Amino acid sequence: MVKAVKIFRSLGAYIIPININIPSHCLLMKPIAYKFKIFLDKIIINKPKIKFINNIDCKYVNSVKKIKKSLVKQLYSTINWVECIKFIEKQNILNIIEFTPKNVLKKISQKITSNLNINSIYNVKTFLIIFKKYKI
Template identity: 35%
Template sequence: MTQFAFVFPGQGSQSVGMLAEMAANYPIVEETFAEASAALGYDLWALTQQGPAEELNKTWQTQPALLTASVALWRVWQQQGGKMPALMAGHSLGEYSALVCAGVINFADAVRLVEMRGKFMQEAVPEGTGGMSAIIGLDDASIAKACEESAEGQVVSPVNFNSPGQVVIAGHKEAVERAGAACKAAGAKRALPLPVSVPSHCALMKPAADKLAVELAKITFNAPTVPVVNNVDVKCETDAAAIRDALVRQLYNPVQWTKSVEFIAAQGVEHLYEVGPGKVLTGLTKRIVDTPDSVGAERAGGAVCGTYAIKEENHEL
């Protein structure tokens, strides 16, 4: 049997109106959002369908919205009799989606947890003082060197190793700008500032991680039904304490996505399916390895969602 894995996207994949067509065909989508709404105390489905986008894009609302979208698609997959993947992984926030779908964290607990995660992240860095930039077309070592030389007493570091030639840096806004210029001087094709208010996965997130650790300790963690590759160590943990620890460290350490996909491929996995709105991870995967195959969560135009794409190729699974 062909081995396949599910991967779950992080922030940036959200959009107003996401999963509308899936909801029209599968009632469990709105039912899943209703569960999340009950946990949060507001109508999450209305926010995702009606916006406004600036509200949906606030990190403490983006995170539960994306987690719920991914869990809804997973439930459709299960309802349709889909097979269990060999592995799961998620990019940043997506790691929480993977842990819910693998049975590690209760869905309602996770929804509340990622809302708090978003609030802690925003509180850690005053708005306007942090920044992130995507560095395109420069090797990892040169990016790390540029960050080190550009810090000048501030924080700036590589935080998302997304694919070969695409690394995101984060830290204090001025330091990120200096490092971006240094990367271009070192040969980077582009240094693209990202429209975010929170510099994720850098040392500035340590206060948020400390608060998150307190909340994680209150939640029951179960053994995963499917191995989940974590972001920071590129390992599949089964011990609850180790999973919690990795989630805490994830907040102020880089997302090792390139290594995660390479690890998944090395386990004999031939197909990756992105479970969530958008196709960010699908594009990254194709730049990391020739195989596994990668199928996005939405086809062109957003008319057909990822679960359909999975079923469409069900003969291969």
């Protein structure tokens, strides 16, 4: 991986290496994405009260159908996280809530900008703190 990072950086790519143990956001996940779609089809999701940004094309998504579709698609598609963070900043959004076991997006985002307040929910305790803080 180190050699690949050097090559892509020499070509002008912006790279933030992350240690993961699954082939996230690539075509190897497409079979799992189909199973995830079936799972999501059984779940009732209400129309969001807060802004939901699709991290593939960095646009707002407000219909439940489109949210479910984007959640499935992100499993096997490239994530444009740098562009998403820039989009969020342009929208004057100051607070982000991520649901993750290890603050992954917070760490990556802080390498891109220091203008955002990113809160991570990784257990019930942090969920309750954020829930109370933002009156969700």
